[in-house]
Amino acid sequence: MSTLIHVQLRPFARSLVTSCRSEVLSASRARPQFSPRRFKSSKAAKETPQAPNHASKSNTQPSQAEKQTLPWQEYLAIRKRKRRWETAVTIPATAAGFFAGFSYFANMEMDPTKPIFNIDPMWVYGGATLGCAGLGYLLGPIIGSTIWRLTHRRLMKLIEQRDREFHQHIVKNRVDPTAQSATNPVPDYYGEKIGSLHDYRQWLRDQAKFRKKAAGFLSED
Numbered sequence: 001m002s003t004l005i006h007v008q009l010r011p012f013a014r015s016l017v018t019s020c021r022s023e024v025l026s027a028s029r030a031r032p033q034f035s036p037r038r039f040k041s042s043k044a045a046k047e048t049p050q051a052p053n054h055a056s057k058s059n060t061q062p063s064q065a066e067k068q069t070l071p072w073q074e075y076l077a078i079r080k081r082k083r084r085w086e087t088a089v090t091i092p093a094t095a096a097g098f099f100a101g102f103s104y105f106a107n108m109e110m111d112p113t114k115p116i117f118n119i120d121p122m123w124v125y126g127g128a129t130l131g132c133a134g135l136g137y138l139l140g141p142i143i144g145s146t147i148w149r150l151t152h153r154r155l156m157k158l159i160e161q162r163d164r165e166f167h168q169h170i171v172k173n174r175v176d177p178t179a180q181s182a183t184n185p186v187p188d189y190y191g192e193k194i195g196s197l198h199d200y201r202q203w204l205r206d207q208a209k210f211r212k213k214a215a216g217f218l219s220e221d
Contacts (some may be wrong), residue, residue: 070158072199075166078152078159080195085148090140097136101129166191175207179214186210 070078105125116124149156170191180186185207194200 068158070155070162072162075159075162076194076196076200078155079080079166082145082148082194082195083192086141086144087146089147090137093136093140093143094133098129098133100136101132104132105129173204173207175210175214179210181214184210184213 013016105128108125110121112122115121133194152159174189174191175186177186177189187210188194188203191200193205194203
C-alpha cells in the first residue's frame with residue numbers, strides 16, 4: 001500500500017519542483033541586474049565639480065567696465081558746464097580786480113613833478129589799475145575751476161580719464177597751425193568750444209575745411 005502511494009505521489013512532486021524552479025527563474029529575470037559600471041559613472045558624475053561659467057562672468061565684466069567709464073555725451077556736457085563756471089567767475093573777478101586797483105591807486109597822491117621811471121604818475125597808476133584787472137581775469141578761471149572741482153569730487157577720476165582721452169583725440173585730429181593765414185585762421189585749436197557730440201563733429205568738419213583751404217593756397221603758391 002505504501003509503495004503504491006509513493007509511486008502515485010512521485011509525479012506530483014516532480015511537477016511541483018519544476019513549477020517552483022520556473023517561478024524562481026522568472027522572478028530572477030524580472031529583477032533589474034546590478035551594474036557596477038552604472039554606479040561608478042553616477043558616482044563620478046556627482047564627484048566631478050562643474051566647471052565655472054566663465055562666459056557669464058565675461059558677459060558681466062563689460063557692464064561693470066561701462067559703469068566705471070563716463071559716457072562721452074555726459075562728459076562733454078560736464079565739460080561745457082565747467083567752462084560756464086570759469087566764465088561766470090572770470091567776469092566778477094576781472095571787475096573786482098579793476099575796482100580794487102582803481103580804489104587803491106586813485107587815493108594815492110600824485111606829484112606831476114616826480115615822474116615814475118620818467119613817466120607821468122597818472123599813466124603809471126592807470127596801467128597798474130589795468131594790470132589788476134588783468135590779474136583778476138587770469139585768476140577767474142582758476143577760481144572757477146577750483147570751485148567746480150569741489151562740487152564734482154565723486155566723478156573727478158572718471159572726468160580726468162576722459163580728459164586724457166579727449167586731449168589725445170584733439171591732438172590727433174587738429175590741424176597744423178603753421179599753415180594758417182589771415183584769411184584762413186586755425187579753427188578752435190584746443191577744442192575749447194566743444195560741448196557736445198554735435199560740436200565735436202562740427203569741429204572735425206572745420207579742421208577738414210582748413211586743410212583743404214590750406215592745401216589750395218599751397219598749390220597756388
